[in-house]
Amino acid sequence: MEESGGCGLSLICLTASSGVPLYSRSRGGIGRQLPFSVIGSLNGVHMFGNNLDVLLTATSTENTRVVWKSFHDSINLIVMSSEVDSSDLYLNRLLDNVFHAMVLVVGLEELVNIKNVERLKKDLRACYRLIDSFLTVSEKSGDLTQCVDCVVPYDGPILQECLDAFTHAAESNFGCLMAAGRVVVATEKWWRLAAQEVMLLAWLVASLALNSSRDYPVYLPHGSPTVPHRLLTFQLVPGVDVCVLCGPTPSLQKVETELVERYWRPLQDPVKACLRVQLRSFPASFPLHQGILGLLLINREQKKGVYTVQAQQAEDKQQGVSLSLEQRRAALRAFYTLAVSQYFPSEQGDEKKGKAASKLE
Amino acid sequence: MKSDAPPIWTWKSRLRDAVLILALYLGEVGFCLSYKLYTARDCLNLGRLCVAERRGSGVMAAFLMPGSVIITDWHRSSEGKEFLSSIVRKNKRKFFGLIERPVLPPQVAADTACYKIFVSGKSSVGKTAMVAKLAGLEVPVVHHETTGIQTTTVYWPVKLRDTERAVIFKLQFWDCGEATLKKFDHILPACKEKADAILFLFSFTDRSSFDDLPNQISRVAEESEHIVKIVIGTKFDQYMHADVTERDLAEFQRTWRLPLLRMKSVNGPRLSDGQTLDGRAGLADVSHVLNGLAEHLWHQDQLMAGLVVPAIQAPKEDSLYL
Numbered sequence: 001m002e003e004s005g006g007c008g009l010s011l012i013c014l015t016a017s018s019g020v021p022l023y024s025r026s027r028g029g030i031g032r033q034l035p036f037s038v039i040g041s042l043n044g045v046h047m048f049g050n051n052l053d054v055l056l057t058a059t060s061t062e063n064t065r066v067v068w069k070s071f072h073d074s075i076n077l078i079v080m081s082s083e084v085d086s087s088d089l090y091l092n093r094l095l096d097n098v099f100h101a102m103v104l105v106v107g108l109e110e111l112v113n114i115k116n117v118e119r120l121k122k123d124l125r126a127c128y129r130l131i132d133s134f135l136t137v138s139e140k141s142g143d144l145t146q147c148v149d150c151v152v153p154y155d156g157p158i159l160q161e162c163l164d165a166f167t168h169a170a171e172s173n174f175g176c177l178m179a180a181g182r183v184v185v186a187t188e189k190w191w192r193l194a195a196q197e198v199m200l201l202a203w204l205v206a207s208l209a210l211n212s213s214r215d216y217p218v219y220l221p222h223g224s225p226t227v228p229h230r231l232l233t234f235q236l237v238p239g240v241d242v243c244v245l246c247g248p249t250p251s252l253q254k255v256e257t258e259l260v261e262r263y264w265r266p267l268q269d270p271v272k273a274c275l276r277v278q279l280r281s282f283p284a285s286f287p288l289h290q291g292i293l294g295l296l297l298i299n300r301e302q303k304k305g306v307y308t309v310q311a312q313q314a315e316d317k318q319q320g321v322s323l324s325l326e327q328r329r330a331a332l333r334a335f336y337t338l339a340v341s342q343y344f345p346s347e348q349g350d351e352k353k354g355k356a357a358s359k360l361e
Numbered sequence: 362m363k364s365d366a367p368p369i370w371t372w373k374s375r376l377r378d379a380v381l382i383l384a385l386y387l388g389e390v391g392f393c394l395s396y397k398l399y400t401a402r403d404c405l406n407l408g409r410l411c412v413a414e415r416r417g418s419g420v421m422a423a424f425l426m427p428g429s430v431i432i433t434d435w436h437r438s439s440e441g442k443e444f445l446s447s448i449v450r451k452n453k454r455k456f457f458g459l460i461e462r463p464v465l466p467p468q469v470a471a472d473t474a475c476y477k478i479f480v481s482g483k484s485s486v487g488k489t490a491m492v493a494k495l496a497g498l499e500v501p502v503v504h505h506e507t508t509g510i511q512t513t514t515v516y517w518p519v520k521l522r523d524t525e526r527a528v529i530f531k532l533q534f535w536d537c538g539e540a541t542l543k544k545f546d547h548i549l550p551a552c553k554e555k556a557d558a559i560l561f562l563f564s565f566t567d568r569s570s571f572d573d574l575p576n577q578i579s580r581v582a583e584e585s586e587h588i589v590k591i592v593i594g595t596k597f598d599q600y601m602h603a604d605v606t607e608r609d610l611a612e613f614q615r616t617w618r619l620p621l622l623r624m625k626s627v628n629g630p631r632l633s634d635g636q637t638l639d640g641r642a643g644l645a646d647v648s649h650v651l652n653g654l655a656e657h658l659w660h661q662d663q664l665m666a667g668l669v670v671p672a673i674q675a676p677k678e679d680s681l682y683l
């Protein structure tokens with residue numbers, strides 16, 4: 001896109017059938033509101049291909065990469081990026097995350113059977129914060145790796161034990177303790193949710209405004225996309241939330257007044273300590289070579305990851321020689337992208353399907 | 362009042378042993394008959410308390426003059442400031458997680474009284490904005506419908522007039538989006554469960570939200586006789602574009618006899634970093650609302666405990682908290 005200029009990223013969501021724009025979000029230099037004509041032609045070219053049984057997936061201009069993705073023949077997402085480190089892998093995963101974030105908040109039914117476009121537009125505003133969090137640079141890697149960002153806490157076993165008991169008392173099997181959008185500990189059942197769901201739930205909680213507690217309806221994109229569950233969140237200290245996923249009972253009031261203090265107040269210190277490991281993701285006692293500035297450690301089986309670009313404790317002393325946080329982030333993400341696209345193609349499940357489909361059918 | 366505050370109850374039972382005094386008082390607000398288990402000095406203060414009539418439906422509503430239950434300008438005194446420092450540090454409002462609470466200087470002590478307050482009103486009337494303003498958080502400038510229920514805890518230290526005791530009010534606001542409320546059945550019962558107060562919001566700039574108040578009150582407040590009910594007019598800063606006049610309000614109050622507060626939910630000045638909201642300035646904007654809530658909640662507790670008996674009184678026409 002010549003006219004867009006600068007570097008940035010723009011995301012557009014439209015209905016597949018009629019091409020009505022539902023929303024657009026952006027980061028960086030690309031103007032907040034894309035002209036309607038640009039949106040129209042971007043969608044038009046995709047639709048044109050569609051009518052000829054050609055699935056258009058991606059293209060590049062001189063400085064911009066454009067990726068299209070269609071979901072359930074109902075929602076089209078288009079992303080345009082002029083950022084140098086925007087790989088296809090990243091852009092495809094971004095669109096996948098964005099769509100599933102929409103499912104998480106409004107449910108699949110409303111996205112697949114669009115009855116009232118205006119209503120849908122309004123409802124989708126509830127996803128903006130979550131979607132925008134994917135578009136802002138963060139200390140997390142889940143948007144790229146689609147794995148769950150974890151924190152290794154100081155008192156893991158104590159927190160785990162308390163969480164298990166608390167979740168059980170709240171008549172649920174699904175409980176999770178989060179610090180700034182990363183999982184500290186979670187119950188066994190929580191880990192059995194799809195990795196993307198665990199990741200989305202953590203990002204969702206981190207993206208919401210500061211509140212003491214919430215009773216938030218969520219549609220699990222893979223496990224329960226049409227029947228909502230209740231996500232109860234309780235802010236133990238600012239930045240640390242304990243969450244429970246449950247059905248119609250118990251009430252928010254009941255869990256909050258009867259259980260939260262009883263279970264968590266005795267653990268005030270270990271809970272607060274979660275905030276201290278936040279940037280580093282693991283305790284200071286963990287020995288690490290001086291030369292390591294950042295790291296991304298992924299357990300592919302469990303789809304969990306530990307990610308940090310501030311691996312060293314007392315770092316400011318050697319500030320002069322080290323890379324800026326931004327550069328570290330970019331380097332680590334680029335390395336991950338390269339490794340996955342070159343050496344672990346099986347990780348790319350979605351993208352491969354996408355490419356295959358781009359051939360004439 | 363919830364379990365959090367047993368010491369207050371022991372204090373109340375002590376009061377019950379006090380002498381029963383019948384006080385008759387003629388004041389600026391009109392004729393007020395009230396008796397209370399209090400000392401003589403308290404009875405003079407009590408004259409400032411006027412309590413409204415019992416309506417046909419059995420709904421009981423109380424009109425309190427500002428300052429009849431608490432000392433409204435206490436926060437400006439040196440003692441008040443000491444208490445305020447537990448919720449404002451370095452001019453910044455403090456936020457507390459559910460397992461934290463304000464820490465008072467060692468030489469002062471106060472009990473905590475917890476209340477659940479349900480914020481009701483049609484979409485975009487300003488529920489979320491009001492709660493954010495009261496909590497000293499950034500007020501959202503664009504309207505996004507609230508999804509599900511979100512609660513916000515606000516601590517507010519108060520000095521009781523009659524006993525000169527300081528009490529920390531822990532006000533927990535329950536806010537849910539109007540659209541969510543219609544979509545999911547469990548939301549309204551959850552918000553009303555054990556609520557101590559319901560706030561009915563209308564917007565000064567939206568006539569229909571004002572006209573809908575009677576509907577809203579009967580829809581939401583059925584079977585909640587002993588709950589504090591307060592009407593709050595939002596977007597009062599947009600007074601120039603007001604769709605609702607003072608006459609409308611007077612008329613409404615004559616019929617409904619509910620206390621009325623006014624709210625300007627706009628972000629106040631910021632600190633020198635240009636980012637952080639000035640905590641003290643923010644509190645000054647909303648102290649009349651927090652005081653008003655505290656007074657009515659405390660008074661209702663006393664009514665329920667039989668420490669105050671309502672008397673018949675026509676409310677003054679003008680609304681009371683400005």
Ligand SMILES: Nc1nc2c(ncn2[C@@H]2O[C@H](COP(=O)(O)OP(=O)(O)OP(=O)(O)O)[C@@H](O)[C@H]2O)c(=O)[nH]1
Nearest residue numbers: 484485486487488489490503504506507539596626
């Ligand atoms: N100027 C001004 N604007 C306000 C005030 N209160 C709310 N607003 C604006 O009105 C809009 C709607 O406010 P919200 O608080 O989000 O509305 P709500 O009642 O929570 O709406 P739902 O969640 O949909 O039920 C926002 O854009 C606010 O900035 C106020 O006192 N003054």
Ligand SMILES: [Mg+2]
Nearest residue numbers: 489506507538
């Ligand atoms: Mg709201």
